[in-house]
Amino acid sequence: MTSPATHSYISPAHILRVALDVPLDRLFDYLDGGFSVDIGQRVVVPFGPRKQVGVVVAKSNTSDFPIEKLKPIISAFSDETPLDYETFALLKFCADYYQYPYGQALLSALPVRLRQTKPAVSRKQYLYSLTDAGKVQTIDNLPARKLLQRRVFSALPEHGALDEIALSEVSAGWRKPLQGFIEAGWVQAQQVLAGIKKSSFSAVPAPELNAEQTQAVQAITAQVQGFKPWLLHGITGSGKTEVYMQILQSILANNTGQALVLVPEINLTPQLESRFRSRLPNFPLVSLHSNLSESERLQNWRLAQSGAARIVIGTRLSVFAPLPDIRVIIVDEEHDGSYKQQDGMRYHARDVALVRAHRRKIPIILGSATPALETWHNAQTNKYGHLTLNERAVSKAQLPLIRCIDTTRTEMHDGLSPALVTAMKERLARGEQSLLFINRRGYSPVLLCSACHWIAPCMRCSSRLVVHLRQGRLRCHHCGHEQKIVRQCPSCGNADLHPTGHGTQRLEETLAKLMPEARILRVDRDSTRRKHALTDMLASVHADEVDILVGTQMLAKGHDFPNLTLVGVIDTDSALFSPDFRAAERLFAQLMQVAGRAGRADKPGEVLIQTSFPEHNLFNALREQDYAAYAQSLLQEREMTQFPPYAYMALLRAEANQFSPVQQFLTDASELARTLTEEVMIYHPLRPQMEKLKGMERGQLLMQATQRNAMQNLLRQLVPQLREHPLANKIRWAVDVDPLEF
Known part of the structure; x- marks a missing residue:
């Protein structure tokens, strides 16, 4: 080299x-x-x-x-x-x-x-104990409705102290109430040497497994010597997490071994971490994700490297965490696109985890209610072991009833159908919770001129600015550009400008007018910017301090709300006819996930989807909750069109301030590639759907092959020559192998 x-x-x-x-x-x-x-x-x-x-x-x-x-x-x-x-x-x-x-x-x-060039210093750790003033207090001094404060205070021993691990077992949202106790003088914090210790809490008893869960645990634990990939295909609420924990308990027994558990997004980590700590207190656990401070991440990384941490739960970068005695890898929600890195080295953490498991000769479990088509295909062709969980883990829990509301045949009021509003009011009267899912944050998608139909554009991207009414700002959700809301149309001078469409903020405002007595909580990227904000919000939901949740895909997966019985899906139609061949697969997975939030305990759940196409094949499969049939139909389409998993793709992406050097670079690359191989289809350079992003003009070149080796052989020859191209240092360019977005 x-x-x-x-x-x-x-x-x-x-x-x-x-x-x-x-x-x-x-x-x-x-x-x-x-x-x-x-x-x-x-x-x-x-x-x-x-x-x-x-x-x-x-x-x-x-x-x-x-x-x-x-x-x-x-x-x-x-x-x-x-x-x-x-x-x-x-x-x-x-x-x-x-x-x-x-x-x-x-x-x-x-x-x-x-x-960094300076010595690396780990984070500080603290022990928390009651002060003399705190010891004379009782739980009756706290308001009855402050359930989280009462729970944390009750856990603090009169003599002795708790560390952060023990407090996180009490509640994932322990930080906010504890800070209040410190400010009140009831609790004191003492700095201690960083390290890890076993949980101070007794293990929560394991629930009794049903027949399918038992079969899954036995099948996987019977083949722990050697590489074996497993697809654990379980409907939402089927108890996949409990299967994971019992497998870990078996594999990590006798005080040996480490495990890596990958989750797609940060917001799933605290809940999963809390469940693992309460069920497996004898296995020291750390998490690795970008919400940690730099010192926290360093400390946890070192604990993994030393072997002191037996279980590591983390997001995609954790797939590279040093684990000297790793015995098993679990990839939860393996279908999720968040496992794909979209800049720098564009790796897919699930695929890297498979490679790591193969090299270490250990089992790997891929869990999902809606597996990626590539994973499903490998399971159907017996490359992976295939285990299914078709029953909900809670004995009385049933799959929710899914219904579509035809928006072309009903009068809508501020984006809500009368049927959905009635269903929410019924839940409110029964003391049950509802979730409204809309994948657009902000107040309104666009600001529209009623006279000339001008729509506020982003000057740096091929996109529209989103109205954030409370802040009085227009924002681009792609590049971060923001500006004040304009008061008259810059095109025709008209002062009659309307926010058009619905976002989470506007939906929250509409619900507050329809049901002023309801306690409404909006959960999106704007409302969760503060560290631990999401953890605090979820704790409020579990404490029944929220009646209606309004959220984006942050709430669509992984969360378990026992009192939530209604899910309303506001708008999904734009994804039905997307030029991206993966759009339908992603939409089906997303809707199955969000539908799975309803009726997870002993109360029946219902899902209402507002759409203009209620008889679409996707919704028919969704109503039947038949992933297998829908996946089979998608695979047939992919085979006819020779898209993945029946082909292998790579994208050469390029961008610059002007499009001409991008076009020249990609044209030269396509011509060079054609001279290097005849086994790979080289398409003509094109503009992506988002032609301009963050002020940069963009282009891409698609390469497609029926054999992975043919693609790799081409890239090994092509990329070094492109690095010597005269324009290589004048534009930004990168190769995206196995791309998910086009």
Whole structure:
């Protein structure tokens, strides 16, 4: 990977091959400078006029460069545990497969503080205990409706202290009430040395498994020696999480082994973490996700690396976490698009997890109610083991009744049908909860001029600005641009401008007028910006302090609300006729997930979907809750059109301030690719659906092959030559292997 030379130079000193976070696909040679350095160790090296952190990946006595031209390293972090060979090999595979510089791939997988030139310091930890003032208080001093405060206060022992792990077992939303107790002088915080310990709580008894759950646990635990991928296809509420926990309990018994549990999004982590801690208190657990502070992430990463953490729950980057004794990998909601990284190295965490499990010869479980078509195809062709859970885990829980409301035949009021409003009022009267799902945050999708039909555009993207009425702002949800709401049309001068369409804010306002007595909670990216905001909101829902939830896809999956019996879906029709061939698959999965929030306990659930196309094939399958039949019909379409999983794709994406260099680069790339292979279909360069994004003009080149090796062989030849193209450094470009978005 070093630069080619005609002959090698021999040195009596050790030469270190160092990976750096730079966009060059090569390693760099440095002298060891008298330091004792191991492979996998972090070092600080001179790189041009600045210093950089690198990782030593090899040692040698020879170099392709004259020894006198090699610089010594500046320092080495010798007090840290080196990276292991497995991490090196996995990231090298990913860098090669996804066509990304190895050094950048390796460094980006490390916590931020391990990429800095100064020594990495872990976070502070605290123990919380009652003060003298707190010990004389009783739970009766707290308002009866403040259930979360009462629960946290009751857990604090009169003598002794609790750490954050123990408090998180009490409630995922413990931080806010505890801060109130500290401010009141009832609780004090004492800093302690960072580390991990077993839970101080007794294990919650395991529920009795039904026959399907028992079969799943027995089948997987019977084949834990060697690589074995499993698809655990379970309807929403079928108890997949309980199956995961009993499998972990079996595999991690005898105080050996580690497990990696991947979740698609941050907002699923606290709830899953709390459930795992309460059920498996004897297995030290840490989480890894972007909502952690840099010091928290570093601490948890080190606990995983040392083996002290037995279970690691994390989002997609956690697939690279160092786990020296890993015995099993679980990928929850494996179909979710959040597992695909959309910038930098565009890896898919589920696919990387499969590679990691294969290399370590361990089982991997892919769980979903609506598996990705690629996963379903592999299960149907017996490449994966296939286990199904067709019953809800709670004995009295039934699948919700799904009905479509034809919006072309009913009079709508502010985006709501009379049938949906009536159903919400009935739940309100019974003390049950409702969820309204709309995948648009803000007040209204667009600001429209009634005279000339001008719509407020984003100047930096091929999109419209969204009205956020409470803040008095127009915002682009793609690039983040925002501006004041205009008072008259810039095109014709008309002052009659109307917010058109519905977003979460407008829906919340409408509901407040229709049902002023209802307690309404809006959950979207705007309302959850504050750290721990989502955790606090979910705690309020579980405490029955909310009657109606209004939310986006943040609420569509993974959450378990026992008192929620109605789900209303406001608008889904735009995805039915999208040019993206994956749109129908994504919509079906999303609707199945959000429908699964209703009726998860002993109360029957109902789902009402507002649509102009109630007889569409997708809705027919949804009403029957028959994923298998719908997946089969989609697979037949994919086979006829030769789309994945019957073909392999790669996209060459490019963008610049002007489109002409993008067009020239992609045209040259397509012509070059055609000269390199005849096994790959090379399409003509096109503009994507979002032609302009964040001020950049965009284009893309699609390549398609029936064999994965044919695609990889082409990319191995094509990408190095593109790096030498005259325009390569004048535009932004990247290769996206196995793309999910077009």
